[in-house]
Amino acid sequence: MRGSRLGHRLRVGGGVFVCALFLFPVFWMVLTSFKAPRDAFTRPPKLFFTPTLESYTAYLTFADVPGRMLNTVIVAAGAGLVSIVAGAMAGYALSRIRLRGAATIGAVILLSRGVPPIALAVPMFIVARQLDLLDRHITLILAYCTFLIPYVMWLMRGFFAALPRELEEAAAIDGCSRFGTFLRIIVPISLPGLIATFIFSVILAWEELLFALVLTSREAVTVPVAVAGIAADMTSGVNWSALCAVGTITVIPVVIFSLAVQKWLIQGLSDGATKA
Amino acid sequence: MTIGMKRPTRARLADTAGRWGFLTPAFLILAAVLAYPILYTIEISFSEIDIATFMPGEFVGWDNYETVLTDERFWYALRVTLIYLVFALPLQLLLGFVIAWLVNAEWRGRGVVRALFIIPMVVAPVVAGGIWKMMLDPLWGLTTYLLGLVGLPALDWFGDPVLAMGAIVLIDTWRWTPFVVLIATAGLLSLPRDVFEAAEIDGANWWTTLWRITIPLLVPVIAATFVVRWLGAVKMFDIALAATAGGPGRATNVINLFIYQEAFRGMKFAESAAMCVVVLVITTLLTGLFLRGSRVLEARFQ
Numbered sequence: 001m002r003g004s005r006l007g008h009r010l011r012v013g014g015g016v017f018v019c020a021l022f023l024f025p026v027f028w029m030v031l032t033s034f035k036a037p038r039d040a041f042t043r044p045p046k047l048f049f050t051p052t053l054e055s056y057t058a059y060l061t062f063a064d065v066p067g068r069m070l071n072t073v074i075v076a077a078g079a080g081l082v083s084i085v086a087g088a089m090a091g092y093a094l095s096r097i098r099l100r101g102a103a104t105i106g107a108v109i110l111l112s113r114g115v116p117p118i119a120l121a122v123p124m125f126i127v128a129r130q131l132d133l134l135d136r137h138i139t140l141i142l143a144y145c146t147f148l149i150p151y152v153m154w155l156m157r158g159f160f161a162a163l164p165r166e167l168e169e170a171a172a173i174d175g176c177s178r179f180g181t182f183l184r185i186i187v188p189i190s191l192p193g194l195i196a197t198f199i200f201s202v203i204l205a206w207e208e209l210l211f212a213l214v215l216t217s218r219e220a221v222t223v224p225v226a227v228a229g230i231a232a233d234m235t236s237g238v239n240w241s242a243l244c245a246v247g248t249i250t251v252i253p254v255v256i257f258s259l260a261v262q263k264w265l266i267q268g269l270s271d272g273a274t275k276a
Numbered sequence: 277m278t279i280g281m282k283r284p285t286r287a288r289l290a291d292t293a294g295r296w297g298f299l300t301p302a303f304l305i306l307a308a309v310l311a312y313p314i315l316y317t318i319e320i321s322f323s324e325i326d327i328a329t330f331m332p333g334e335f336v337g338w339d340n341y342e343t344v345l346t347d348e349r350f351w352y353a354l355r356v357t358l359i360y361l362v363f364a365l366p367l368q369l370l371l372g373f374v375i376a377w378l379v380n381a382e383w384r385g386r387g388v389v390r391a392l393f394i395i396p397m398v399v400a401p402v403v404a405g406g407i408w409k410m411m412l413d414p415l416w417g418l419t420t421y422l423l424g425l426v427g428l429p430a431l432d433w434f435g436d437p438v439l440a441m442g443a444i445v446l447i448d449t450w451r452w453t454p455f456v457v458l459i460a461t462a463g464l465l466s467l468p469r470d471v472f473e474a475a476e477i478d479g480a481n482w483w484t485t486l487w488r489i490t491i492p493l494l495v496p497v498i499a500a501t502f503v504v505r506w507l508g509a510v511k512m513f514d515i516a517l518a519a520t521a522g523g524p525g526r527a528t529n530v531i532n533l534f535i536y537q538e539a540f541r542g543m544k545f546a547e548s549a550a551m552c553v554v555v556l557v558i559t560t561l562l563t564g565l566f567l568r569g570s571r572v573l574e575a576r577f578q
Contacts, residue, residue, distance in 0.1 A: 086301035258394050
């Protein structure tokens with residue numbers, strides 16, 4: 001490539017520096033989660049200290065984090081599954097099957113992604129209350145479908161559109177039904193994209209706060225609600241060790257999963273954003 | 277593959293059903309949990325709501341809208357949201373593309389750096405708000421200490437209205453810029469090389485190349501990125517709740533947070549429904565406008 005060697009080195013160094021800067025808050029959170037409270041509140045802030053699992057053991061049992069974790073897993077996995085199945089099928093229909101009004105449907109879906117969740121949370125709360133569906137996993141799963149299904153439809157539509165047409169034509173000649181073609185031909189070759197989209201949907205559901213705050217109260221409470229509770233606890237001052245411990249537990253699985261599929265994630269997200 | 281022969285009607289019907297069958301699950305779910313709640317919100321916004329039964333009662337016409345539209349706090353929340361958007365979105369787009377350029381330098385570790393940029397993107401926004409609240413703490417926070425090292429006074433991030441908005445924009449930018457970097461990277465990689473080589477042969481300098489070639493070529497990607505970021509930013513809630521809870525006063529009380537408080541703390545469901553409808557109309561119009569704008573830009577620059 002052109003440009004001076006020094007310029008190139010500066011650019012590489014700049015990139016690494018900025019990356020480190022962006023990662024630092026996560027590092028600091030993990031570090032603080034191993035601090036005893038007396039090490040968390042010091043001047044200057046301590047980089048070296050005797051690590052302890054105090055905040056994990058103390059806080060996790062106290063705030064019923066395992067129970068909330070389980071709720072979050074159930075809700076995130078459930079919402080992810082429902083939306084990948086419904087969303088991928090619909091995305092396939094919009095990209096590969098000639099349908100009258102497909103363009104309109106596509107536009108409506110995109111517009112629906114701009115619906116502020118509060119505009120859905122208010123009526124959902126009222127309806128769920130009437131139907132006695134508050135504080136249930138299924139309610140939260142359905143609520144998450146409002147943003148996950150359009151999201152999956154959008155990503156998978158672009159993904160399917162990039163596949164060669166000959167695939168379906170060959171299958172049609174072999175007498176495969178449309179649904180059979182989808183299941184036996186399209187799904188297997190789209191598996192990487194489907195998995196990446198599924199994982200990203202699970203992550204979005206995993207982190208969701210507003211619906212969880214509104215639609216749960218005791219039994220189906222998720223981890224983000226617990227985090228919000230700790231962060232907002234003004235009376236006793238923020239318990240930083242607890243915040244960081246719960247934060248770390250929330251973030252670690254997501255980081256592992258997303259790094260595992262990072263190649264497809266990067267591809268899928270950038271395609272989904274730019275291919276209209 | 278058709279040979280011009282008209283297929284039997286029954287097969288045709290089955291075929292049509294098959295085509296639409298793919299859309300059915302998504303349609304049914306979205307009708308129940310997306311379309312119905314929106315219609316219901318509209319109904320509630322024209323009614324009174326009985327807190328005891330939680331049923332929309334008497335039709336009250338535009339009363340709720342009148343209450344809301346004359347409520348100075350509603351306009352204030354909209355203004356706060358606008359300030360947040362006006363600062364956060366351009367900042368994130370600019371930073372995102374600059375960082376993408378830095379990260380795109382060819383070297384062995386490029387893939388690793390790019391992968392690591394995913395990490396802030398998957399930190400739950402509420403956790404992001406919490407960590408930054410801790411880091412920015414005026415007494416014990418790390419940034420306060422670092423500012424002190426270079427002789428700067430402690431900044432009261434959460435006590436001063438302007439600084440609090442700055443903190444919100446900062447946290448949001450930390451959380452979302454990596455996402456822009458990711459899209460921008462793909463955009464930069466897809467730039468045609470020969471154009472740049474031709475420009476170099478013609479003796480165009482770096483600045484001219486940037487303004488005359490790079491940016492015009494990137495306009496469609498920039499527009500698309502803006503739309504996606506906009507779609508995320510209208511949902512802004514978690515970070516404000518965790519970091520500032522809308523304060524100090526109402527300085528960072530973005531519209532989603534304000535409606536949330538009015539509905540679930542103030543139990544004013546009918547008024548909240550009216551606010552939801554107003555916000556829904558505004559965001560849908562703007563989303564439509566931005567989508568159209570990005571299409572136009574895409575067509576002009578491609």
